[in-house]
Amino acid sequence: MKIGIVIVAAGRGERAGATEEGPKQYRSIGGRAVIEHTLARFLDWPHAGPITVVIHADDKALFQPIIERLGAKDRIRVVEGGATRQISVLTGLEDLEDQGVTHVMIHDAVRPFFDSSLLDRIAHCLREGENAVLPVMPVADTLKRGAQGFVTETVSRSDLYAAQTPQSFHYSSILTAHRQAASTGRSDFTDDASIAEWAGLAVKLVEGMADNVKLTLKRDIAMADEKLSSALPDVRTGNGYDVHQLGEGDGVTLCGIFIPHDQKLMGHSDADVALHALTDALLATCGAGDIGDHFPPSDPQWKGAASRIFLEHAARLVRDNGGTIMNADVSLIAEAPRVGPHRQAMRENLAAILDITLDRCSVKATTNETIGFVGRREGIAAIATATVVYRKRPL
Template sequence: MSFSAIVVAAGSGTRAGAGTPKAWRPLGGRAIARWSVEALLAAGADQIAVAVAPDMMQTAGTALDGLPRITLVEGGATRSGSVRAAIAALSPPRADQPVLIHDAARPFLTRDHVSQALDALGGSDGAVLALPLADTLKRQAGPVLETPSREGLWRAQTPQVFALDRLTAAYGAWSSDQEPTDDAQVVTAAGGLVTICPGDPLLFKLTYPEDFAMAERLAAGARLVRTGQGFDAHRWGPGDAVWLCGVRIDHDQTLVGHSDADAGLHALTDALLGAIGAGDIGEHFPPSDPQWRGASSDQFLAHAAQLVRSRGGEIVNVDVTLICERPKIRPHRDAMRARLAEILGLPEDRISVKATTTEGMGFTGRQEGLAAQALATVETPR
């Protein structure tokens, strides 16, 4: 189902303790807000507006760098002000398109949570993930300790999802001087019907300092590590240079192929595509298509890296092995690592380029061609 999303990340988070606002603190090696944005991308969000405090815009840009389909919006002084600003920043979708609103401080969002909320929307004006109260409630009324009934009470969570036109109208009609605690309150105050669907204890909100210690323990199991491998080979032909791992090397032959025949980049592209189950390079860039004749292979690799990120993934490490008798790779290895780092947006210490020979055996040993193999490790939301 097509949907837009809003991530509310403009709060100061004072109850979480001094320091950086909680949405931009690290959790498992990435900013807390990035967890939710990656999950929404993996769930198929058409666009995501992230409401950010004005003084945190640069921090947010760095924390969310490389993620597609996001717009950073200056949030308001209140949560509802931030939501209003984010609604205004969404590119006009269908009036009745679902818009999903999520608190950045709930990082363990998954595609299943998003699907549940969207499915629950149905013919209602909104849907809220919520948990029934399990603990006994107490209310202090002067010296008297009361025990109110918990029947019919729920702990509201996010995501909350609404038809965009209903949500916009409800915020336009909100006239109370009281700040709403969530978006469902705004919609129900306007007469809207909001449905409850089962929440998840893992969607707890990071509020107090002790919450972060528990979140760190959970973060270790919240990401899926995937590995892909790639292999490519090209024959030698007449020429005066060869492209390998994005670097031009003067040589008395060249590699023959439909594009620039950069076997290193082709193998690595296939490794990244394999890690996310996205087919192979031939499916994305068919050799039968004349537009790729002589094309620079760096655009193939950049495309695969973007696919990883569009699914909420992160490239952890890549390793390329070039198999040839000539040319000598060692003099060019540092330049190759630097070029791969540039294409992939990674630090060089997460990139390896190696070379080996086959001791005169096989087609590479007979210098009929060159081969490359690659491994890529990525992390994606579960």
């Protein structure tokens, strides 16, 4: 099963009021655009296939920076929508036609508060053979029917549900249904499940989420911003430790900087203990194992390799998991050579590798007071700490 995603984001959102930020899907909540939160959640879901975002022709300049911040140019496809949501969805579905998807989830860009458990519930139903799956919440409020400003009757809320998205389908079935609706001139469907019903598809109900609300009014956006702003930041700290033996040589490489010396560090790669320790520290923040898992010393391709390759790989994994590197701190323990004269170059190299500012990179050094293997100049050790902030989650 390959699940494509269609994000509907071509609306103008007039009820949310006009602002310089643009339509409501581009309004900021928790420091990021609404649609950016929505996309980040799908990008984090391991079962998401190709993602097509249907935007308004006037919003290209608003949307492009979001793709760049998410680092997902290779996963997100962009098409222009039409005058109605129904036309926009059909455009998005047709864009996925050459992507080999078997199923599709169609989601409103302005519903950012869903999670992977909802997507997993829907995907389970699709795997069980359902052609259409609709997440819903039971109607909790008492319902009234009125006319001319007065109540005419109380409507039973028994068996009534509020529909949510992502509404999910067997891909070819919903594509055919949408095309049939378009060919007959029908344009009055309020959601994709209603088109599926009209086409004769059985629509399976699945438990939705109370938080999975559609941000419609200006007040909705303000409340969403307040909710995210009060969320606990996902700050993680990772530690790394490495040691390499010293042998006869002409210099050592520390933090990617070669320092002339009468000894060298022994190892399968260039034996840069500082970058090895920092690599482990970064990997620890997203539970990605250690340097040996990714670059085993038994693999001959890493013999003599520059350790910046390992650190760049770890930094990329952190970013792919939604992390922003905030700080990198390395402590070197060695009797010699002196690190002080090279500290600035080391910091600048770390900043360049990690693509962070110099003030977020620290390199320190100390001796072991002639105690132990370090004190006997048999090896050099390094301790590294990395601080990473991952994308905020709602409380």
